[in-house]
Amino acid sequence: MLKRILALALISVGFVMTQVQAAEPTPAGRLTTETIIKRTLEGRLGGAKIDAVSKTPYLGLYEVRLGSETIYTDEKMNYIFSGDILDAKSMQNLTKIIRWDSLPLRDAFKTVRGNGKRVLAVFSDPNCPYCKRFEKDLAKIDDITIYTFLYPILSQDSHDKSKAVWCSADKVKAWNELMLNAVVPASAAAQCDTPIDKNLALGQKYGISGTPTMIFANGDRVPGAIPAERLEKLLAQNTK
Numbered sequence: 001m002l003k004r005i006l007a008l009a010l011i012s013v014g015f016v017m018t019q020v021q022a023a024e025p026t027p028a029g030r031l032t033t034e035t036i037i038k039r040t041l042e043g044r045l046g047g048a049k050i051d052a053v054s055k056t057p058y059l060g061l062y063e064v065r066l067g068s069e070t071i072y073t074d075e076k077m078n079y080i081f082s083g084d085i086l087d088a089k090s091m092q093n094l095t096k097i098i099r100w101d102s103l104p105l106r107d108a109f110k111t112v113r114g115n116g117k118r119v120l121a122v123f124s125d126p127n128c129p130y131c132k133r134f135e136k137d138l139a140k141i142d143d144i145t146i147y148t149f150l151y152p153i154l155s156q157d158s159h160d161k162s163k164a165v166w167c168s169a170d171k172v173k174a175w176n177e178l179m180l181n182a183v184v185p186a187s188a189a190a191q192c193d194t195p196i197d198k199n200l201a202l203g204q205k206y207g208i209s210g211t212p213t214m215i216f217a218n219g220d221r222v223p224g225a226i227p228a229e230r231l232e233k234l235l236a237q238n239t240k
Contacts, residue, residue, distance in 0.1 A: 033075055037062055040077060051205070058085070058094065068207040070095050097219035098206050105147050107195035107202070109171040114143035118235045121215040123151040123203055126161040126178055128211045134225035135179040141231060148175060149199045151211055159196065160187065167192040 031039075034053040041064060042050050051065045061072045061081070072081040084095040103121055122138075124131045138146065150166060152158030161178065164185035168174035177183040203213075206221075214222045214231075216238035226234075 034062065037064065037073060037075075037077060041073070041080075056094070061085075065205075068205055092220065096221055098215050098221055099219050100215070100217050103147070103215065104195075104198070104202065107198050108147035108149045109166070109175070111146040111148065111172050111175075112144075113141070113146075116143065116145040118144045119147070119217050120144060120235065121147040121149060123149045123199070123208050123211055123213040123215075124179075125152050125154050125158050125211040126150075126165065126175075127152075127154045127158045130225040131212045132179050134212045135176075137226070137228040137231060139176075139180065140228040141235070144235070149202070150194070150196055151199050151203055151208070151213075152196065153200070153203070153209075153211065161185070162196055163194050166194045166196070 034055070038050045038053045042048060045066075048066055051067065052063075053065075054063050055061075056063050056072070060074060062075065064071045064073060072085070073079065084093055086093055100119070100121075105121075108121065122134075124135075150162035152162040161184060164187050165171055165174045165178060168185050174185040178185060208221075208223075210223050212223075212225060214226075214234075216222070216234060218238045220234075220238050222234065
């Protein structure tokens with residue numbers, strides 16, 4: 001569907017840009033480029049809702065996020081690009097990056113080991129066998145701060161266990177007991193507001209379709225359970 005919309009949108013939009021700038025100036029007398037791109041492309045993409053527009057550090061492109069989709073355009077919107085952008089030297093997938101500063105860390109619970117200097121975010125489902133295997137390897141890592149986003153995508157039981165963990169007096173202890181020792185938190189404790197629905201929406205926005213999924217400080221994402229040795233290497237490479 002998006003590709004069909006994009007095919008219709010590849011036309012000149014200079015006149016539209018002029019109209020937008022003249023219609024609603026900022027106190028400084030002009031709209032930001034990001035705002036112009038957002039409003040113009042929403043009109044040219046048949047009213048599609050654009051969540052965010054941000055300038056990238058490469059090629060003078062602007063990143064445009066529409067739900068779980070990401071497209072790119074130049075400042076004048078002469079071209080629209082759909083697809084992943086790779087760094088040719090490192091082969092890092094720049095499109096799949098999730099900027100650390102964009103993560104709502106308040107919606108995760110925090111585990112600190114040692115000096116906590118290295119940081120890692122993990123999207124995890126309590127019923128996911130790969131998550132349980134990964135937690136055993138993660139337990140071997142020191143000098144780290146882990147932000148765990150409860151992400152129950154497998155079943156209603158996953159959702160119930162996630163809620164019980166979040167509503168526990170000690171979230172970290174409840175999570176470790178569940179994942180490492182198969183001790184399920186008391187469901188009676190699950191009487192509180194949780195960020196679980198927001199986490200599910202966040203994961204959908206960024207196209208996180210499996211657990212565990214790790215986000216490193218430099219924005220790299222790695223899906224799937226990985227051994228402690230590889231995790232150590234990635235933490236060393238992916239510094240903020």
